Amino acid sequence: MKQVEIKLNISAVAPLLDVIKQAADDLRGTLAIAATFPEEDADFTETWTQELMAAQNSDVRELLGLFDSDFFADGAISIDSNNCESLLRGCAAVRIRILARWLQEVPAEIIEDEDASISDIAEELRLPFAAYTFLDQVQKIILEHLNPAVAE
Amino acid sequence: MGAESTPREKPTPVTAPSPQQAELWRVVVLNDPVNRMSYVVMVLRRVLGFEEARARQHMLEVHESGRSIVWTGTREQAEAHMFALQQWHLTAVIQPNEG
16 A cells, blocks of 8 residues: 555644543443454453453554654544554444444444435534544445555 | 075165264354344355355355354364354354264
8 A cells, every 4th residue: 555645724623633532541441342252261261352452552552652742733634554554443443432332322324324414413422423434434444445446 | 405494674764974974063154233244144155165155155144044054074173163253253062063
């Protein structure tokens, strides 16, 4: 994958980062999706969980790292072959957490509708919904650059 | 040959599972409400080495039926695939390949 630089509107993205950081904080101590284990052995499941947690934390850190001081200087995020997989997983983890924490009451047809209007969402949920949609779009851009034939 | 012979009954064939069959496990991916379809396709390609068409077929099965058996083989390898799929935040379980 070639390096892709995405220019974002800082004032539009900054409020979303508060939601993303809150979700990221939650994920420090919990898996985005509760793992199922192949064995009922306490040591085995603990090791399994710790390894998933370590990988998840690394991915989420990579995602948060996109929005560092450089981002607030020029509004650009840079994606390349070194960080794209980690960013895809980080976006997935944070989106799952946002859904679980804020958007449980929003009907699935709205959640799954890429063109859903923000006015369909209760006012207090608009920011989490916008953050959820924003990360979906970041994933979409990465996936399109990984595989230009991708079309949904 | 003067001895009278009694026709022997043909033994009923018994199909015991071979050791290999008995040890097969399947990896099942379950539907989730978050991950976009192209993401699931990409993960199946990366983790299981599927071609685009096969990955898309499994993704659609997950989407429409709620689950898809994406791999069958040894337990050890099934666990490794399950772990990798969970790292990508897909819901995956392994089951003995019965029935």
